[in-house]
Amino acid sequence: xxxxxxxxxxxxxxxxxxxxxxxxxxxxxxxxxxxxxxxxxxxxxxxxxxxxxxxxxxxxxxxxxxxxxxxxxxxxxxxxxxxxxxxxxxxxxxxxxxxxxxxxxxxxxxxxxxxxxxxxxxxxxxxxxxxxxx
Amino acid sequence: xxxxxxxxxxxxxxxxxxxxxxxxxxxxxxxxxxxxxxxxxxxxxxxxxxxxxxxxxxxxxxxxxxxxxxxxxxxxxxxxxxxxxxxxxxxxxxxxxxxxxxxxxxxxxxxxxxxxxxxxxxxxxxxxxxxxxxxxxxxxxxxxxxxxxxxxxxxxxxxxxxxxxxxxxxxxxxxxxxxxxxxxxxxxxxxxxxxxxxxxxxxxxxxxxxxxxxxxxxxxxxxxxxxxxxxxxxxxxxxxxxxxxxxxxxxxxxxxxxxxxxxxxxxxxxxxxxxxxxxxxxxxxxxxxxxxxxxxxxxxxxxxxxxxxxxxxxxxxxxxxxxxxxxxxxxxxxxxxxxxxxxxxxxxxxxxxxxxxxxxxxxxxxxxxxxxxxxxxxxxxxxxxxxxxxxxxxxxxxxxxxxxxxxxxxxxxxxxxxxxxxxxxxxxxxxxxxxxxxxxxxxxxxxxxxxxxxxxxxxxxxxxxxxxxxxxxxxxxxxxxxxxxxxxxxxx
Numbered sequence: 001x002x003x004x005x006x007x008x009x010x011x012x013x014x015x016x017x018x019x020x021x022x023x024x025x026x027x028x029x030x031x032x033x034x035x036x037x038x039x040x041x042x043x044x045x046x047x048x049x050x051x052x053x054x055x056x057x058x059x060x061x062x063x064x065x066x067x068x069x070x071x072x073x074x075x076x077x078x079x080x081x082x083x084x085x086x087x088x089x090x091x092x093x094x095x096x097x098x099x100x101x102x103x104x105x106x107x108x109x110x111x112x113x114x115x116x117x118x119x120x121x122x123x124x125x126x127x128x129x130x131x132x133x134x
Numbered sequence: 135x136x137x138x139x140x141x142x143x144x145x146x147x148x149x150x151x152x153x154x155x156x157x158x159x160x161x162x163x164x165x166x167x168x169x170x171x172x173x174x175x176x177x178x179x180x181x182x183x184x185x186x187x188x189x190x191x192x193x194x195x196x197x198x199x200x201x202x203x204x205x206x207x208x209x210x211x212x213x214x215x216x217x218x219x220x221x222x223x224x225x226x227x228x229x230x231x232x233x234x235x236x237x238x239x240x241x242x243x244x245x246x247x248x249x250x251x252x253x254x255x256x257x258x259x260x261x262x263x264x265x266x267x268x269x270x271x272x273x274x275x276x277x278x279x280x281x282x283x284x285x286x287x288x289x290x291x292x293x294x295x296x297x298x299x300x301x302x303x304x305x306x307x308x309x310x311x312x313x314x315x316x317x318x319x320x321x322x323x324x325x326x327x328x329x330x331x332x333x334x335x336x337x338x339x340x341x342x343x344x345x346x347x348x349x350x351x352x353x354x355x356x357x358x359x360x361x362x363x364x365x366x367x368x369x370x371x372x373x374x375x376x377x378x379x380x381x382x383x384x385x386x387x388x389x390x391x392x393x394x395x396x397x398x399x400x401x402x403x404x405x406x407x408x409x410x411x412x413x414x415x416x417x418x419x420x421x422x423x424x425x426x427x428x429x430x431x432x433x434x435x436x437x438x439x440x441x442x443x444x445x446x447x448x449x450x451x452x453x454x455x456x457x458x459x460x461x462x463x464x465x466x467x468x469x470x471x472x473x474x475x476x477x478x479x480x481x482x483x484x485x486x487x488x489x490x491x492x493x494x495x496x497x498x499x500x501x502x503x504x505x506x507x508x509x510x511x512x513x514x515x516x517x518x519x520x521x522x523x524x525x526x527x528x529x530x531x532x533x534x535x536x537x538x539x540x541x542x543x544x545x546x547x548x549x550x551x552x553x554x555x556x557x558x559x560x561x562x563x564x565x566x567x568x569x570x571x572x573x574x575x576x577x578x579x580x581x582x583x584x585x586x587x588x589x590x591x592x593x594x595x596x597x598x599x600x601x602x603x604x605x606x607x608x609x610x611x612x613x614x615x616x617x618x619x620x621x622x623x624x625x626x
Contacts, residue, residue, distance in 0.1 A: 044615060051608050055601065062597045073591050080594030083601045091608075115612065122605050129598050134586045 048095045052088060059084035079133040086125040094118040169200030170502035171460040173254065174224025177201045178215070180208055180240065181229040189229060192420040192452045199453070199502075201225075201460075208233040208240065215239055221253040225460045231260030231327075231417040242269040249389050249409045256459045258417035259328045273387050274335035275413060277328060278350040278376045284329040284383065284415065286348035291430060297326045298348060299429050300383065302447055305343055310515060312464040312564025314341045314386060315454055321447040324424040327416015329381040339563035341412070341455060342384035349377035383415040384455060386564060408566055412459040420456075425449040458564070462502035466510065466566045469539070470496040473556060473574070476544060484575040486583065487549050493518055493556060494542040495531065497568070509539025516541055516568075519557040526550060531558070551578045 041049075059081055066077045097106050097114035106114070169175040177196060181189070186205065193203055204223065206213060208230040213222055216239070226248060230236075242265055249255060259266055263280045270277050283296045291299075299322035307313045329344045389409045418424055428443040457463060474481060476490035485491060499510035511533040520527035526548040534540040547554075554576050560568035587595070 044612075047608075047611065047615070051604060054604055058597050058600055062594060065593045069593075070590055073588055073594075076588070076591035076594035080597035080601075083598045087601050087605060111616075115616075119609060126602050126605070129601075133595065133598055 042100070045095060045099060048091060048098075052091055052095070055084045055088045055091065059088070076133055079129045082132075083125065083129040086129075087122060090118055090121045090125065168505075169202075169460075170457065170462045170505060171201070171224065172465045172500040172502075172507075173252065173461045175200060175202050176223045177203045177225045177227060177460075178213070178223040179203055179205050179227045179229060180236075181205060181227075182233065183207050185229075188421050188423065189417075191422045191425045191449055192456075195449065195453045196456065199457075199462075208236045211237055211239075215244055215248055215253075216251065219251075221248055221251045223253060225254045225256070227256040227456065228266070229258055229417045229420065231258040231264075231266070232262060233260075234262060234264055236265060241265055242272070245269060246272065249411060252407055252409055254409050254459050254461060255411040256414065256456055257411060258414045258420075259330070260417070261328060270330065270413065273385075273411065273413065274333035274338050275385065276331040276333060276375065278330070282350045282352050282376070283327060284325070284344055284348050284381070285351040286345055288345070288347040289432075297324060298345060299323070299446070300325050300342060300345055302342070302451065308563075310562045311339055312458075312562065314458040314464075314564060315451055319447040319450045319454060321444045322429045323419070323447045323451045324427055324429070325383050325416060326418045326424075327383065327414070329376060329383050329415055330385070330413070331375050331380065332382055332385060336561065336563075337389065338385060338387050340382035340384070341386050341458070342382065342451075343379045344381035344383050346379040348381070350381070384419070385413045386458060387411040387413065388564070388567065390567065410459045410461060412455055414455065419448060420452045421448075425452070457502065461566075462500070464565045465500040466513075466560075466568055467498050467500075467507065468495055468558065468568055468570050469498050469507075471556070471558075471570055471572055473572070484577050485547050486579050487547055487551055487576055489547045489576075490544060491520075491547055492542065492544050493531070494534075494540060495558065495570070496539050497541060498539060511538050511540070513541070513560070515562075516558070516560055518543055518545075519559070520545065520548070520554055521557050522550070522552045522554045525557070526554070547576050551576050 062077065062080050062084065066081070071077050094114055094117075096102055097109055097117075098111050179189075179193065183205070186193075197203060204213060215222060215226065226245075245255060245257075245265075246269075257266055257269075259270065259277070261281050261283055267277055267280065284298060285295045286298045287295050289299070301322050302315050302319045305315070323342065325342075325344075329348070329350055332338055332340060387410065389411070414420075424446060425448040427446050427448075429446050431442050431444060433440045433442055454463075471494070472481065473491060473493045475485070476492055497510050497513065497516075498507040499512070500506075501508045513533070516531040518527075518529055518531045519525040520529075527545050529543050529545050531541045531543050534542045552575075554574055556570075556572040556574065558568055558570040
């Protein structure tokens, strides 16, 4: 595992020149950003990002429904919305901890430990959510 | 214990039954009374002994109704009105209207105290100033200046202008007011005395109005008929204050619950302490002279006029006025109040918000002829309030057909929790005021009293479930990916 991680770190280090040279108009900046992301991000982080996007979309949908249609029953809204927000926070923390770029900051936290923390926190979160839902 | 009492001798048993019969008879006697009044039999008449014979017809009529009459001269010291803080008589008639000074214990304060202690009063005003002229304003009566009796020159008659026949049948009585003078009062009622205007007071109501053509005037001055004092007083009170049919010659006053504050444990059952006072402009209304005096009426016919002499209605009117004051008629009471949930029987400790509540009450009225309380369904405008500070529900309490005296209503408890009160507050002129309050708690639904899952909340349920499912899938794929990587690493 360790060599793989070192390669990703080196590749992420190599995307710096692309970012600095992109002083051009927005479309090219976005495409450059997108290109860098697809090229330089590991599939694991991409997978985590996909889950984050899903959670964000779900939370936004619920919030829009609450504002436009009804907030009744309010406890169900709170539970549904909080589950997406909470899961997002937990998943984002996991992403921070398994991101090879942050290896120096989380020296003492192994990936397995990070994942176990994530699962533990999520289970507690879902326990509260379902208690509050009905 | 039962087996022991069975073994007792038959003699003790018969004694016991005899005692119980006597006791129950005593109880019945004390509750029923022998007079037509619902509050008591004893009447004190304050009257100059020399004038006793002038009121014999009225006083005999009272005795026939079962009252025991005690006389007392105005300046006599005994019998006392109030002894040891308790009233000595159930009813007091003050016929000594022309007396200037009274004994020490007859004063405005003691008369008011009598009312709050449960004694009914009949007060007659005279032309001179005495204690009653100073007491009258306390009852919202506006008296004209002293020595200004009611005067009317219509209809044309041989009597002096201050002896006036008043037509009872043409009196206007509002729908919600008890008519003190019933249809049994036939003929006109003779009146001579002081009229009075009524200030707006919810407890005060006119029993007999003055005729439309009449006015208060000073008859001692033959020239003008309007004295300076009256003119001054009229200017103060407004023109026409002491003229016309807005004047009253007899007025009734129904007190609120005597003594207590009317709230909480002080309120009592609400009907036994209410007292009545009747103000009569002249004591001659009760006199034999007016009871016997014929009313001469001229009836216009096709061929000239016909003169008819009718007996006056004074005898019956006097008895009915005193009868109302003595709480014979127009006396109501609340016997029973029950409430429960719809489709359930028996009382409940507390209601849940939005419960359907059935409230039922039973009301009796005193019947003076049978001397018993009878169930009464005649109230058409009874209302029930469900209050917490403000009435949250105010609904009509209608009589139930087929059940005499029962009034019932069904209403939904408000969507508000707290301690509510069922309130009946029925105050109509001439009737006993009905007051009844009953506290009950209204609580929100229990934790299992709500519907658990609502269709409106499905988007939120879906959101929560999708998060959980997403989490599970994420874990599975994440772990699978990790395993793959490890394999790869091992291969490498």
